[in-house]
Amino acid sequence: MTVWLTGPPGAGQPAAAGVLAERLRGAGRRVKVLDIDGTPGARSDGQVRRAGLAAEVLARNGFVVLVPAVEAAADAHAVVRRRHRRSGTAFLDVPLADAQSAAESAAMLMDLLVERNFIR
Template identity: 45%
Template sequence: MTEPKGRPTEWQGGTVWLTGLPSAGKTTIAVGLAERLRAEGRRVQVLDGDEIRAELSGDLGFSKADRDTNVRRIGYVAGLLAAHGVTVLVPVIAPYAVSREAVRDQHAEQGVPYREVHVATPVGICADRDVKGLYARQAAGEISGLTGADDPYEVPVAPDLRVHTHDRTTEESVRQVHAVLTERAPSWP
């Protein structure tokens, strides 16, 4: 857990990094949490992994190096926004521990609060949800390199929070993330 260094207690910016398999519920939680935080008067920005990849990282593929570059780019943008008082919600797969750690370290160096939330949904549940049809396409041999199916996902060892979406509602998951943010650091977010 990274806390702001030398920031006044009323400072409100920070990054909530939601990582997990495709169709785990990351974006659903981020959108629900954004609505709740906005209702509380917070400045919030959701940096959805799919949208950012299309707009900021369209030049990248899905190799390990390209995925790492994509995560670091998103982390950089999140850190900039957070340093200016925005609560940034980042629902991205971010399959590699080294990339996630680099983003955490970057936030720490800037004195920007950072919370890692592992959206821990079993791959079978994700495949059943298959929001984008990725698991079905992978099973049919149309695509390869799907995280959690035929490409690795390195489960976070010590996230700030682990949310199990398969046994709770979206609202319960949103409340869980919201609670850990306000419990651990009353001044953030």
């Protein structure tokens, strides 16, 4: 499963991903965080597509992949979603508001994953 955490700059996507990753690891899940916002050119379509490819391959092989990112171009994001759909890999796009703390965002995300039957 891939969880793509989006939002405006400063919304705390990397911090929320880190807290959520620790909670998921504590529950026995294999987790990978792909923080593309910390890399040069992270907002380019190519970078988003490469991150989407890596996320899909990892997710297809049993990882929960968390991708904190500033809102990407719609076209690149659609390519990532289609790739996941074609492979039968779960993909969840979650916009984060900047008003929440990392712990609050992680708790909301954990509840959402349980609600959607991605984890138990």
